[in-house]
Amino acid sequence: MNYKLKRFLLFFIYSIFIIYVIIQVENYGLVLRQRGMAELNMIPLSVYNAIAPIFIGLLIAIPYFVHEVRKKGKWKFDWIKFTAIGIPSLYLALFLPLVYSIPSLSQYIYPHRFTFINFNMLMTLGGIVFGYIALTSLYKDYKGD
Numbered sequence: 001m002n003y004k005l006k007r008f009l010l011f012f013i014y015s016i017f018i019i020y021v022i023i024q025v026e027n028y029g030l031v032l033r034q035r036g037m038a039e040l041n042m043i044p045l046s047v048y049n050a051i052a053p054i055f056i057g058l059l060i061a062i063p064y065f066v067h068e069v070r071k072k073g074k075w076k077f078d079w080i081k082f083t084a085i086g087i088p089s090l091y092l093a094l095f096l097p098l099v100y101s102i103p104s105l106s107q108y109i110y111p112h113r114f115t116f117i118n119f120n121m122l123m124t125l126g127g128i129v130f131g132y133i134a135l136t137s138l139y140k141d142y143k144g145d
Contacts, residue, residue: 009061018059025052046096053124054093057131065135075140084131092126095119 007121056081092099096119 014063018056020058021059025056028052043097043100044133046100049120049123050094050097050127053127054131054134057128057133058135059131060128060130061135065138068138068140071140071142073140076139076141078137078139082133082137086130086137089126089129089133092122093130095126 029045029052032045032048036042
């Protein structure tokens with residue numbers, strides 16, 4: 001089989017797998033939303049909203065990670081990329097769980113003060129970026145002799 005065709009098929013099948021996983025994760029989120037409204041406990045839903053996008057970001061980064069695993073060299077960690085991009089995006093991903101777990105923060109940064117910002121979108125984007133950056137910050141450095 002042609003290398004380009006094989007590569008295309010692998011990426012295509014992988015993207016279908018990611019779409020399937022996203023649908024299943026969203027179905028679980030729907031169950032958590034319904035349970036949270038019935039029990040008046042939205043903390044599990046806010047934790048889900050923080051963790052699910054991180055998982056999706058990790059899934060998106062797997063092809064890069066597999067490519068790095070196949071390389072020769074020593075494992076390194078790009079702490080600059082992780083610190084500059086990963087930590088702020090982790091803060092965005094964990095925004096609502098932080099507000100719920102530290103009530104004194106809510107008087108300063110509670111979402112009702114910023115009605116023009118869609119916090120669910122920001123949390124989702126931050127989680128996906130953090131998951132991707134967490135896995136792509138690992139790389140192999142080959143020092144040829």
